[in-house]
Amino acid sequence: MARKTGSHSEITGPRIRAEAGQLFARHGFAAVSMRQIAAAVGVQAGALYLYTPDKESLLFELLKTHMDELLAAWTTQAGATTGAADPRAQLERFVRFHIRFNLERAQAVFLSYMELRNLSPENFACIEALRRRYEDTLEAILREGQAAGCFALPDTKLATLAIIAMLTGVNTWFREGGRLSRATVEGIYWDMVRKAVAA
Amino acid sequence: MARKTGSHSEITGPRIRAEAGQLFARHGFAAVSMRQIAAAVGVQAGALYLYTPDKESLLFELLKTHMDELLAAWTTQAGATTGAADPRAQLERFVRFHIRFNLERAQAVFLSYMELRNLSPENFACIEALRRRYEDTLEAILREGQAAGCFALPDTKLATLAIIAMLTGVNTWFREGGRLSRATVEGIYWDMVRKAVAA
DNA sequence: GTCTATATTGAGATAGAC
DNA sequence: GTCTATCTCAATATAGAC
Known part of the structure; x- marks a missing residue:
């Protein structure tokens, strides 16, 4: 019953922060795009803006x-x-x-x-x-x-x-x-x- | 006899490095654009590539x-x-x-x-x-x-x-x-x- | 809550006139 | 040696379907 859309707000929020932290540390804040973060989390770029107002x-x-x-x-x-x-x-x-x-x-x-x-x-x-x-x-x-x-x-x-x-x-x-x-x-x-x- | 175009290769090269250094230090390498550097030097962006192969x-x-x-x-x-x-x-x-x-x-x-x-x-x-x-x-x-x-x-x-x-x-x-x-x-x-x- | 699609902006780099 | 103009690509962020 795997589905691609659904509710994961308690999981996705922390995961975004974790992946963003890793990417920022590795490449630098300015060099990391929201698309990269989204890809690391496994969501689309637009979905990030449900959890954070901006980068x-x-x-x-x-x-x-x-x-x-x-x-x-x-x-x-x-x-x-x-x-x-x-x-x-x-x-x-x-x-x-x-x-x-x-x-x-x-x-x-x-x-x-x-x-x-x-x-x-x-x-x-x-x-x-x-x-x-x-x-x-x-x-x-x-x-x-x-x-x-x-x-x-x-x-x-x-x-x-x-x-x-x-x-x-x-x-x-x-x-x-x-x-x-x-x-x-x-x-x-x-x-x-x-x-x-x-x- | 001020002119906008002319030969300044001995001056422009060092000035580009100086301005780039200041901007990189202030805002971070990734956050600085070639256009910003060019503007600080007082030339067009394209002119930078006469002095450096890339950023x-x-x-x-x-x-x-x-x-x-x-x-x-x-x-x-x-x-x-x-x-x-x-x-x-x-x-x-x-x-x-x-x-x-x-x-x-x-x-x-x-x-x-x-x-x-x-x-x-x-x-x-x-x-x-x-x-x-x-x-x-x-x-x-x-x-x-x-x-x-x-x-x-x-x-x-x-x-x-x-x-x-x-x-x-x-x-x-x-x-x-x-x-x-x-x-x-x-x-x-x-x-x-x-x-x-x-x- | 996540998706696709897109509006908008600006990036790095190059071509060719002067 | 510098200019203007432009190619190509990717960025942040938003709108609206599902």
Whole structure:
């Protein structure tokens, strides 16, 4: 009883986002056509517009969802130990979390820093604000550590950006099944960060 | 005696590359049309094809020139002191060179890691090989330092990638006339790198 | 909810006049 | 060396049948 037309709204919506994400990551937002996305999903181009008002909204949804999940995951992870916890332990937790989470969502991470400029100004500002909030959580840890005397940093804001750039860089070279496991990589990067911020 | 048609091949060629570079950096390669480039230069779209066989070659020339100049500049910079020099001094030289050079050529650096996927496989491989050669010069410094006992790194290759990612990250936030001068930024990053690799 | 068909726009690239 | 004009193709998005 296979039929080509029918109701699949709960399936088609997520599939469109999944295929669009893959294609955007592979070829770049501007280089991917709505026809390509439709073909990957297995529907006609016109059908996409039942699920998204336009191409850009498709990209925005992917980035927004990713940033929301990133912040939620970190809040959960950090929640147990905020406040009184040792800044060094908090920093280690952040380093390991960032690497682990970003490797799990490599595609969304890639889109989040490659395709930002394809958003409208308002949507761009929205994503930027979320990214900034995430950075601020690391900056807060570094400040606490400096106040407690266990970190020594020439410039806290720059250290924040430097650490995040360094950690996010893992995504550009890490390949599953390569020379190093994820846990090993976490350990190696934590070692370098630990020394870089040490008093 | 202003005339609209005439011979300007020595001027028009470089101007096309300059305007294309600006537009590619601002909007992304795929989002920029040949007509836009022509309009920025002040010629008709058809005239561009006197200077480039196609759009992709325009991008490739920009990236190739940048990588060649990067390697040449570093060779010059490092040339005076290779071999016997102190690895710590070599590393400091590299850190400061990388930040300074990348800030001077921010546009080309941006293109080099945002638009690589728009190259044909052969052209992509060419740029990748040059990037790899540049990375290898840093890796060699780190290896010498470890052999000499002044650096202690859990993994030399990862440290290479981590340091380059961290340094290149400066380009994402640095703005001329901001809170910090280039020289100050160099110093701050060198301080963090120095500690991260310390024995 | 999905289809076919199409309106509209603009892309990359080329031909040939000047 | 640059121009105008054009070929060919594909893009986003919409309309209306089923």
